Amino acid sequence: MLSFIQFSRLPTYLALHIPDGFLSLPVSLFCWIIALVLIAVSLKRVQKDYQERTVPLMGVCAAFIFAAQMINFPIPGGTSGHLLGGTLAGILLGPWAGTLVMTVVFIVQAVLFQDGGLTVLGANIVNMGLLGTFCGYYLYKSIRVTLGRQSWNSMAIATAIASWFSVVIAAVMTAFQLALSETVPLTLALIAMVSWHLVIGVGEAIITLIAISFIWRSRPDLLYDPPHSLKFNPDARS
Template sequence: MHVPDGFIDLPVSAATGAVAAAAVAVSLRGARRELDERTAPLAGLVAAFIFAVQMLNFPVAAGTSGHLLGGALAAILVGPYTGVLCVSVVLLMQGILFADGGLTALGVNITDMAVVTTAVAYVLFRALVTVLPRTRRSVTVASFAAALVSVPAAALAFTGLYAIGGTSDVPLGKTLTAMVGVHLLIGIGEAAITALTVGAVIAVRPDLVYGARGLTAPLKLRVGGELVDAAPTAAEVPSPRSSRTVWAAGLVTALVLAGFVSFYASADPDGLEKVAADQGIDRKTEEHHTADSPLADYGVSDVSDARISGGLAGVIGVGATIAVGSGVFWAVRRRRTAAGAASVPPETA
C-alpha cells in the first residue's frame, strides 16, 4: 500500500507529514518505556524482518497481490510506540533506497501504514487478550484478529485522505468499496503471517513478546501464613545465549526471505496499485525522486541476472534496515538509561 508521489496533493501531503512527524516524536518518547533489555535488541530485527516479508507479495485475487504491512506484528512483538518506529524505518529505507513509496508521500505512508495499523491493531489486541483466557493460544488468536482488522483500517484511512486531497476526480464510493474489499483479503494473509510469527516466538521465548508479558501469574508459596511469589527456577530464567539464538535465527530467516524467497513473489500489482489503475487514481502519478537509485525497484543496477539482482537488493535492504533501526533503538535505549541514572539521587554522606 505504498502511496507514490502524485496521488495526494501537496497541502494534504504536508499535513500528513506533520502528523507523521508528531507521531514519530511521541513514539520516540514512548519507546523509552518499552525498550528494555529484552525488546531493545529485538526491535531492529523486527524492522528488518518486516522489510523482508514486505518483499513477498502473495496473490489474493485475479491479477492482484498483497504484502505484509507489519504494524500489528511490530506492536505485539516490541510494543506500540516501538512498532510505529519499526514500520517508519522500513518505509524510510524503501523510499530512499528502493524508490518504493513517494518521498513527498512519506508522511501519508507513515500515517497510514505505521500509525493507523499499529494503533488499530494494538488497541484491538489488548481488548481481546483482556477478555480471552490468559494462555499463549489466546495471544496468537488475538494477534490474528488484530492484524486482520488493521489492513482494511489502513485502506479506509487512505480513502479518507484521498477524499480530502486526491489529485483525480474519481467515484469515492466505488473506490472505498474496492479498497476495503481487496485489503480485507490481504488482511487474511497479514493475519496468518502475524499469528505464525508471534506464535513461533512465544513457543521458544514468550518473555520476548511484549504483548504476552504478564501472561502467566508467578507461582505463589505460603510462608508464615502469607502468599509470596516463588523465586523463578533456572529453567524459567532465559539465558543471554537463548536471546542471541532467537536473534540469529530471525536474522537468517529475514535474509533468506529477502535474498531468495522474494524471487518467487507474485508479480501482480498490489491492492492499492490495482485499485488505482481501475479507478483512475493513478492519472497524475509522478516519477519517484530516486528512480535512478542503484537499488530502485528492488534490483541492483548493472546486475543482469534477475535472481541475483533481486536477491542482492533484498540482502542489502535487510542489512541497511537492521543497521538504521538498531542505531535508532540503541540511541533511544541509551537515553532511557541516562534518564534513569539522572533520576537516582546521589548518596548522602
C-alpha cells in the same frame, strides 16, 4: 463518472503505499505533521520506557519485517499483496517502538525501492505506522484480555483479527485521503481499497500468526503484556 474499465483498474494502483502525485499538498502536509509528531513522541517514549538492550531487538524486528515484505502472495485480479507488519511490530515491541520500526521500514522502501512516494511518506507512515500498529496492538491486547492472556487460542484469535483489521483500517484511511485530494471519488476509493484489502488482510493475518506462533513456542512470556516484554531477562526460560 468513471467507466467500468477505469474502475476495474483502480486496485492496481490504489495500494496502501501511496505513490507521489496522488495526494494534494494540504493532505500531504497535514499527514507529515502528524507523522513527525508521532515520531518525536515515539522516540521520547522509547527512550523513557525501554532499556538500551532493546535496540538490537528493534533492529532485528525491522529486518525481519522488511525481508518478509519481499514475499508476495497472489490475490484475485492479477495483483498481489504482502505483509505490512504493523501489528506484528506492535505485538512484539509495543506500539511506540513498533511505530518507529515501521517508520524505518517505510523510509528504506521509499528511498531504495520506490515503494511509496517520498512526498507522501508522511501519509504512508500515518496509515500503516500509526493506524496499523496502534490499532492492531490495542485490538490484540483487548481480545487477549477478554479471552485469557495465557491461552494459545486467545493469542491466535487476537493476532489474526488484529492483523486483518489493521490492514482494513489503513485501507479506509487511504481511501479518505485520496478522496480529499480529489484523486478518486470517495465511494469508488472505498470500494476498491476495502474490497481488495479485505483479502490482503487474510494474508496479513496468516503470516503474522505464523511468526507469533514461533515466538509463542519458545518464549510465550514475551507475548503476555507488551511493551513490557522488552524488559525481559535474556537468561530466563519459559
